[in-house]
Amino acid sequence: MSRLFDTAVSSGIPALPAHARRAAPLALDALPENDLVRHHVNLSRKNLCVDSSFYPLGSCTMKYSPKAGEAVASEPGFLQAHPWQPDSEVQGVLQALGELQQDLAAVTGMEAVCLYPAAGAHGELCALKTARQYFRLRGDTDRTEVLVPENAHGTNPASAAMSGLTVVVVKMDATGRVDLADLRQKVSNRTAVLMLTNPNTLGLFETCIEDVARAVHDAGGLLYYDGANLNAILGRVRPGDMGFDMVHVNLHKTFSIPHGGGGPGAGPIGVKSHLAPYLPGPFLKREEGAWGWAEADRRSIGRYHGAFGNFLNLLKAWVYLRLLGDEGIRRVSLGAVLNANYLQEKLRPMFPIPYGHGRCMHEFVASAIALKDKFGVSAMDVAKRILDEGLYAPTVYFPLLVREALMIEPTETERRETLDRFVELMQTILREAETNPQRLHDAPIRTPVRRVDDVRAARHPILK
Numbered sequence: 001m002s003r004l005f006d007t008a009v010s011s012g013i014p015a016l017p018a019h020a021r022r023a024a025p026l027a028l029d030a031l032p033e034n035d036l037v038r039h040h041v042n043l044s045r046k047n048l049c050v051d052s053s054f055y056p057l058g059s060c061t062m063k064y065s066p067k068a069g070e071a072v073a074s075e076p077g078f079l080q081a082h083p084w085q086p087d088s089e090v091q092g093v094l095q096a097l098g099e100l101q102q103d104l105a106a107v108t109g110m111e112a113v114c115l116y117p118a119a120g121a122h123g124e125l126c127a128l129k130t131a132r133q134y135f136r137l138r139g140d141t142d143r144t145e146v147l148v149p150e151n152a153h154g155t156n157p158a159s160a161a162m163s164g165l166t167v168v169v170v171k172m173d174a175t176g177r178v179d180l181a182d183l184r185q186k187v188s189n190r191t192a193v194l195m196l197t198n199p200n201t202l203g204l205f206e207t208c209i210e211d212v213a214r215a216v217h218d219a220g221g222l223l224y225y226d227g228a229n230l231n232a233i234l235g236r237v238r239p240g241d242m243g244f245d246m247v248h249v250n251l252h253k254t255f256s257i258p259h260g261g262g263g264p265g266a267g268p269i270g271v272k273s274h275l276a277p278y279l280p281g282p283f284l285k286r287e288e289g290a291w292g293w294a295e296a297d298r299r300s301i302g303r304y305h306g307a308f309g310n311f312l313n314l315l316k317a318w319v320y321l322r323l324l325g326d327e328g329i330r331r332v333s334l335g336a337v338l339n340a341n342y343l344q345e346k347l348r349p350m351f352p353i354p355y356g357h358g359r360c361m362h363e364f365v366a367s368a369i370a371l372k373d374k375f376g377v378s379a380m381d382v383a384k385r386i387l388d389e390g391l392y393a394p395t396v397y398f399p400l401l402v403r404e405a406l407m408i409e410p411t412e413t414e415r416r417e418t419l420d421r422f423v424e425l426m427q428t429i430l431r432e433a434e435t436n437p438q439r440l441h442d443a444p445i446r447t448p449v450r451r452v453d454d455v456r457a458a459r460h461p462i463l464k
Helices: 002-010 033-045 067-073 091-108 120-137 155-162 180-186 209-218 227-232 273-278 311-347 369-375 379-387 416-435 437-442 454-459
Strands: 112-114 145-149 166-170 191-196 222-226 246-248 269-271 283-287 290-294 364-367 405-408
Touching (some): 067 311, 091 112, 091 227, 091 283, 091 290, 091 311, 112 273, 120 155, 120 222, 120 227, 120 246, 120 269, 120 273, 145 155, 155 166, 166 180, 191 209, 227 311, 311 364, 311 416, 369 379, 379 405, 379 416, 379 437, 416 437
Parallel strands (some): 145 166, 222 246
Antiparallel strands (some): 112 269, 283 290, 364 405
16 A cells, blocks of 8 residues: 555655555555455345346336447546537537437437436426426416326326426226326316326326327326336337327436446436427537537526536447347337236236236236235235345335236346246245245345345434
8 A cells, every 4th residue: 555655646646644644554465355356246246136137127127238338438538528628529429419319309209308317207307397497488377287197106296296386196097097087177277297107107008198198288288208118119109109298218227228326327308399498408419510519598497417417328328229220129119018928928827917908018017915815925025035036026016006016027138038937936936925924924035134124214214
C-alpha cells in the first residue's frame, strides 16, 4: 500500500494531508491474492441472478442480458464520453442515442421519444407531467383524474398521486379485461389520462382496446401505455396503432439491459406529435449530417435528467436492437408467448389458472389456493421452496384479483429443457405439500439467508 501511495505522489497526484493518512499501513501484505479472489468469487456465487439461473418473475421480463451490449458499453469512446464535451467530439454517442430514439418510435408507433427517464416509474411520472402541462396550457385545468384498472401495476396509481392527480379505479370484467361499462361510467370531462398495460398483468390481451381508446378520446382524455408488457407484442402490434397517445418503455425488460443492481435502468417515453412540444429537453437533432442538441420548446416541462440520460444502458438497448433487426424483434414476442403458453399448459393440471381459459400472452397467473385450503401451503411457501433448488420464484400475491397468486413469465430466452426442469420442480412441490408440508413452511433451507420474518421486519426495520 505504501509503495502504491508513493507512486501516486510521484506521478503528480496530490498527496493526502497528514491528518488523513493512516498512522500505520493496513495489514494486507500477508493475505495472498488467491485468497482474496476466492473470497469475492464465493460472495458473488451467493447471488441468484439471470446469468446463473431461471428467473420466471412475472411482469418483470427477466430475460438474459447479452454480453455484446456490455462489450460495446465498455469501449473507451463510449465509456469515457462526457455530456459537456462539444458535439463534434461525441458524434458516435449522439448517433447511437438518435438511432435508439428512432427505433423506439418505430417499435411503439409514437412520433417523438425522450430518453431521459431513468426507470419505468420515472417514465410514468415524466409522461403524466407532460400530460398535465398539455392540459394546463390549453386551459383545461379541470382534468385532474387518472383512470387506473384494478389489476394495474402499483406504480401507476403512485405516479398519478405524485403528479398531483386523483386516482379513479376501473373494474375488470369476468374475463380479466377492462370492464367497458364501468369505464364509460367513470370517464368524464375530469379525465386526464387512462393508464393501461396491454397485455395486462393477467397476461391477457385487451381485445376491446379500440373501444377503450374511443371512450377516453371522446371524453377529451389521453391514453397512456404502460410498457411493462411490451415484450409480448414486440414487432406484432404497436401501442400507437391501438390508439395510445403516450408510452413508457422499460429498456431493462423488453430490451434486455440489466435489472436492479446491474443497472441503473432506463424508461424512455414516446408520444404522438400533439404532445411532443411538452417533452423534457434539450432535444437531439440531426442537421447537415451531424448530430447535436436543440433547446426545448417553450412549452416543455423542462429538464428531467442529465444530458445523456443513463447513457451506457441506453447504449446496450441500441446494441440489442442492432443485433436483432426487424425479423429478430418479431421472434422475441413469438418466443415469449410460446414459452408462456407451454408452461401454462404444463402447469394447468397442477394449479388453477383463474383467468386462463384460453391462450395467454407472455405470462399467466396461477393460484396456490388449492394447496392453501387443503394442506395449509401458501404461495409464499411455494416460492421459498423454489429458491432451495437454485431457481428464482415467480411473483407472488400479484395481481390482487387472484388469491394466492403465482405470476409466471418465462421470457423468450429460455430453452424447453429449462422450462421442463421448472415443471418437474413444481410437481415435486405438489407431492411435498401432501406428504411433508412442514418442508415447505421451513423453506428455504439452502440459501445464504433463511426465511425472513416479514411481519417483524415491517414493524421493526433495521435501518442502520
